[in-house]
Amino acid sequence: MPYLEHILTLAGIYAILGMSLNLLVGYTGLLSVSHAAFNGVGAYVVAILLTQAGWSFFPAVLVAILLSMAVALLIGLVLGKFRDDYYALASLGFGVIAVAVFRNWSSLTRGPLGIPGIPRPEIFGFTFSSNLSFLIFTVVATVLVYLLCRFIIRSSFGRVLQAIRDDELATQVFGYNSYYFKLTIFVISAGLAAIAGGLLASYLTYIDPGTFVLLDAIFIIAAIILGGLANLNGSVLGAIILILLPEALRFVGFPSEVAAQMRQFVFGLMLVLLMLYRPQGLVGKYKL
Amino acid sequence: MNALEVKNLVKRFDGVHAVDHLSLAIEQGRVTAFVGPNGSGKTTLMHLLSGVFAFDGGQVSIDNVALSNIAPNDIATLGITRTFQSVRLFNQMSVLDNILVVLTERGVWASLFERHTQFHLEKAKEVLEFVGLWDKRAENVDGLSYGQRKLLEIARVLTMNSQIILLDEPFAGLFPEVVKKVRGAVLHLREQGKTVVLIEHNMQLIRELADHVYVLDSGKLLAEGKPEHVLSERKVIEAYLGE
Numbered sequence: 001m002p003y004l005e006h007i008l009t010l011a012g013i014y015a016i017l018g019m020s021l022n023l024l025v026g027y028t029g030l031l032s033v034s035h036a037a038f039n040g041v042g043a044y045v046v047a048i049l050l051t052q053a054g055w056s057f058f059p060a061v062l063v064a065i066l067l068s069m070a071v072a073l074l075i076g077l078v079l080g081k082f083r084d085d086y087y088a089l090a091s092l093g094f095g096v097i098a099v100a101v102f103r104n105w106s107s108l109t110r111g112p113l114g115i116p117g118i119p120r121p122e123i124f125g126f127t128f129s130s131n132l133s134f135l136i137f138t139v140v141a142t143v144l145v146y147l148l149c150r151f152i153i154r155s156s157f158g159r160v161l162q163a164i165r166d167d168e169l170a171t172q173v174f175g176y177n178s179y180y181f182k183l184t185i186f187v188i189s190a191g192l193a194a195i196a197g198g199l200l201a202s203y204l205t206y207i208d209p210g211t212f213v214l215l216d217a218i219f220i221i222a223a224i225i226l227g228g229l230a231n232l233n234g235s236v237l238g239a240i241i242l243i244l245l246p247e248a249l250r251f252v253g254f255p256s257e258v259a260a261q262m263r264q265f266v267f268g269l270m271l272v273l274l275m276l277y278r279p280q281g282l283v284g285k286y287k288l
Numbered sequence: 289m290n291a292l293e294v295k296n297l298v299k300r301f302d303g304v305h306a307v308d309h310l311s312l313a314i315e316q317g318r319v320t321a322f323v324g325p326n327g328s329g330k331t332t333l334m335h336l337l338s339g340v341f342a343f344d345g346g347q348v349s350i351d352n353v354a355l356s357n358i359a360p361n362d363i364a365t366l367g368i369t370r371t372f373q374s375v376r377l378f379n380q381m382s383v384l385d386n387i388l389v390v391l392t393e394r395g396v397w398a399s400l401f402e403r404h405t406q407f408h409l410e411k412a413k414e415v416l417e418f419v420g421l422w423d424k425r426a427e428n429v430d431g432l433s434y435g436q437r438k439l440l441e442i443a444r445v446l447t448m449n450s451q452i453i454l455l456d457e458p459f460a461g462l463f464p465e466v467v468k469k470v471r472g473a474v475l476h477l478r479e480q481g482k483t484v485v486l487i488e489h490n491m492q493l494i495r496e497l498a499d500h501v502y503v504l505d506s507g508k509l510l511a512e513g514k515p516e517h518v519l520s521e522r523k524v525i526e527a528y529l530g531e
Binding site: 152154155156157159160162163165166167169170171172173174175176177178180181184230285286287 | 338339340359360361363364365369370372376377378379380381385388389390392393394396399400401402403404444448
């Protein structure tokens with residue numbers, strides 16, 4: 001049971017990350033590879049404020065959201081000039097820089113040593129110390145983020161994002177300043193990624209720069225493509241599958257000496273087959 | 289009265305003049321057609337008027353306001369809307385959403401807190417019924433035929449209710465039945481007193497719809513006037529046929 005709680009908590013955190021990234025990739029057509037970095041900004045801000053400044057979780061998460069959004073605003077001013085492959089490359093550049101900062105600003109982040117002893121959230125004297133209580137806490141946060149994302153995509157703003165995704169020039173000639181729309185959704189998305197980062201830091205009680213590298217960014221992209229682009233349910237589904245599947249493959253019965261490699265092989269093969277036969281993902285509406 | 293004036297407009301690509309010191313005026317409330325062989329600068333001119341390309345020289349005046357350059361997202365506030373030679377729709381959205389995009393708020397924050405209303409739906413219904421696509425409203429655009437896509441682009445233009453409408457080859461590649469519908473839309477715009485700028489190769493349609501014709505060749509003005517006169521001029525025929 002604690003094992004299942006652990007897996008589901010991680011799935012919830014990655015569902016938040018997935019939904020926030022889907023706003024960018026699925027709904028706006030911006031292939032951002034910088035999401036792990038914003039997740040990292042959120043995680044580090046929460047970890048530092050909790051362990052070094054003695055803050056409690058909720059104000060720390062609020063600061064993490066605001067700081068992540070501020071960073072996204074600065075990055076987004078530049079990224080907004082790019083499209084397609086160039087956008088992905090430029091966002092990758094930010095991801096690389098962010099990890100370098102986490103690794104080298106040792107006086108603040110403790111560098112490769114990471115930050116241990118991050119406390120769990122506490123509200124009205126109750127600490128979410130057990131895995132079950134943290135799972136419930138994560139589910140509540142996931143539902144809130146889901147509702148916020150749904151509010152965004154069901155608005156006229158959300159429709160404009162999809163129009164930009166399909167044809168930016170055509171959107172512009174109908175009077176929309178696409179640059180501001182892209183910048184706004186980038187900033188919102190970064191804020192949501194910081195929530196996931198805060199949850200992750202507090203749940204794991206330890207973070208280091210290795211948690212937010214390129215591989216993590218690709219994992220989040222894989223999750224939303226697998227579940228389905230431009231579909232919030234797809235983001236949640238993709239996160240659950242990507243977290244659960246490697247665990248489920250543990251029980252297939254591969255010989256112990258090759259089990260780990262076989263799990264990765266089957267997992268990779270399934271992703272390739274999915275892209276071949278259902279490129280829009282399991283419940284997606286948009287093809288890259 | 290002129291809705292739009294172009295003075296000494298220049299656009300170069302790698303030193304080649306696509307639009308070469310062009311000056312002309314487009315009268316308000318009339319259908320003005322641009323004809324000319326491929327590469328004569330018609331579409332480039334339309335891109336310059338709609339901010340897709342930046343000018344290399346000259347200016348454009350809209351309602352007597354002189355502009356030395358135009359941004360694509362400014363043309364709506366200048367009262368201009370357009371279609372494209374290759375249809376540009378929001379392909380992975382529904383037919384209805386393609387219209388609703390045009391109807392709703394332009395500002396980031398205003399649009400974030402806006403939901404489409406019954407008013408928006410009724411406006412969308414009106415225009416989609418006009419072009420015969422209301423029954424297709426829930427379908428994704430990428431499933432529409434070429435003619436239906438052209439009609440949807442026209443519907444989007446009608447929804448904008450702009451004063452100046454630029455139509456880049458709206459009849460190209462259409463079956464006669466669809467041509468009839470697009471022709472009806474152009475006539476509808478003219479009846480409403482809109483200024484229509486039309487690029488077209490079908491001379492019969494030009495004669496029928498246009499009040500005034502400009503003939504371009506190599507980015508320069510070759511001839512202008514009433515369609516029945518201009519289209520029978522020898523130099524115009526030569527420019528088209530290369531004789």
